[in-house]
Amino acid sequence: MPKVTVDGQEIEVPAGATVLQACELAGKEVPRFCYHERLSIAGNCRMCLVEVKPGPPKPQASCALPAADGQEIRTDSEMVKKAREGVMEFLLINHPLDCPICDQGGECDLQDQSVAYGRGGSRYDENKRAVTEKYMGPLIKTAMTRCIHCTRCVRFSEEVAGVDEIGALYRGENMQITTYLERAAEHELSANVIDLCPVGALTSRPYAYEARPWELKKTLSIDVSDAVGANIRVDSRGREVLRVLPRINDDVNEEWISDKARFQVDGLTRRRLDKVWIRKDGKLARASWDEAFRAIAAVNAGASVAAVAGDLVDCETMFAAKKLLGALGSTLIESRQTGMSYPVDNLAAVNFNSTLAGIEEADAILIVGSHIRWEAPLVNVRLRKAAKRGAKIFLVGAEWETTFAAEFLGEDLTVLNNLPDYVNDTMKGAERPAVILGGAALANGALAPALALAEGWNLVREGWNGFNVLHMAAARMGALMLGFAQAGGIADLIAAKPKLLLALGADEVNFATFDGALKVYIGHHGDKGAAAADIVLPGSAYTEKPGTYVNTEGRVQYADKAVFAPGDAREDWTILRALADALGVTVGFDSFPQLRAAMVAEVPALGVEGLANYGALPAAVAGAKAEGRIAAYPIKDFYLTNPIARSSATMQECSSELLHGEDVLEAAE
């Protein structure tokens, strides 16, 4: 633990810390452009110069200098001030003065730091450098003349994303950042370079010229595009969500979000359900809320009613539906739309027990039936970190392009019954072994054999639980905690032949199997569910209602309401509450706080932010054998997995250009 003196203040810093970190620990601000906590140290912007004694009598780059015992660091001396002014002057030599038309304006590191640390005026009369335009795909807008060569984007794609997409050409002043052969950046985390870019060189293409940061209302929310539950900030103006940015949460998403989470929000303004529709003579016709409620009451379903929850709904909506069905005398509730029927009597068996941050520590990982890059890009980042630390990773299932060293053991699930010796030995010998089951594995009934393997390998040990299930739906864990699961899956609902079916944003259900039922769709987007429904009631999307979400590791998180739902649409729970009146039953809540209180009273874990405790893993069933093949994964198109993304023009463009290789002609600018 070296002791250093920062501006006369003596502090102790952790071993291996840099001088910059020491200054931050001492509460001193050190300006920087290239240094970033989650990336390797480059030391090429020179903005973090400080005076360090003992050492050469010149300012030193603090980000790349290890803190050593007895160092005397000054961040407030005349030398440091002059050094910063000089560096800033050099950076601004080739930086265009186009702040008024730059999208980074107002949230630009260069702008802020030149005000705080730069000279008052310019002494530069020569010509400025100009850089030819680069193309980086449908998400990243480039203005490379603004680039200050910090190389954060290069380091991000190399180190975090794990793909060599972005690099630099030439050197010195002539250096240019570009994608390889100017192809689009294809990685599913590629847009994080927009946040990383300290200047306006890389900005968001869909958000270009939309708004200034100071006009936006910032709302803290939770992402629903996958089951990771990334912490996001929803930026809105008036009634429209303009963009989504990640929030820092080291336990969940660190500082990143997937491109889908970031850019699907333009789908919130397209194909919206904003009025009530009732099917008359085979065609949906506009109607009023009263008519719809009367039509639902007219079915006289009694207890013959079922509810299916979709992938994006919040816990409150599901709980309100459960209460409504309970008041009617029915328990037919299900959330696994596609027909999965894994046992859920012990939720520890279907939880990501290692935790998202914990999986980084694993040293041997067996992944069964999960295309992790698409099912949870942020977990892929963690796995890459684990692999870089030396974890051995094996995969069972169809091959996909991994971003870390891994070995595919084949598509055949029977390999689990008889794993090769070296795999067995690695898993047995590992200190922190882990198994990850994906959606394809659950659908093929691999849960029981995986539990048997877990017991055999002793995955649960002191301070470590290596048994993980990776879900794909943001609503899944919350739904399971609320009991939205039947023993036989959705087949139980079909067998019960309900007279009334409530689809809560459920679009993946095969509605043809509910032939005799009056199908009521409560949701926000006109997708498969609304098209198949008999009555459509407009609800709210995730940005338009407060809600509780539980991610795949069982982490309870709360989201706030950012904007109002369009047209006649209402918050989902109010629709269910009104429906209760129409059906003549009482559900016991009249306001959102009452609803949440009732939910927490029934499932106390939902009332506490953070990891829910599901107890110990169930005992493995003896003789469980795996069978089947995983030739394909449930996600066929990463960019179009939910109704919001399917409505989004940006996501459709990504899908056609990045996944299907069609050359999309760029709109004339």
Added chain:
Amino acid sequence: MGILGKIFTWWDGATIGTSLFSSMNGEHVGTDAQGNKYYRARKKKTVEGRERRWVIYDGANDASRVPAEWHGWLHGAFDDLPESNLPPAKIWEADYSPNATGTTGAYRPQGALERGGQRARATGDYESWAPDA
């Protein structure tokens, strides 16, 4: 306008009293493109030491119908009559038009129903779903 209108209304041109007053006390000095007639008092320096000037409208008594060049003369900004005082109109100058508020020619902003209700996209717009669309 018939004689009855002249007797009972006041909103088009001069009433009988004003016409009489104008012909007895006023000197007709000019007529603008719209037919409005401009007068000045024969007796000099009557109102607060300044010459009294007035207009008899040819049609509606709407002050905005006085074109810019006569407006200056009428308000005492200059004494020479516009025809002799001001340079001739340029070919690119548009004809003077009075205030159109309250008429069908009134300005309607983009997106107004009278202009077809079509406007550029704005924040908060959304596209709603309709079956089979």
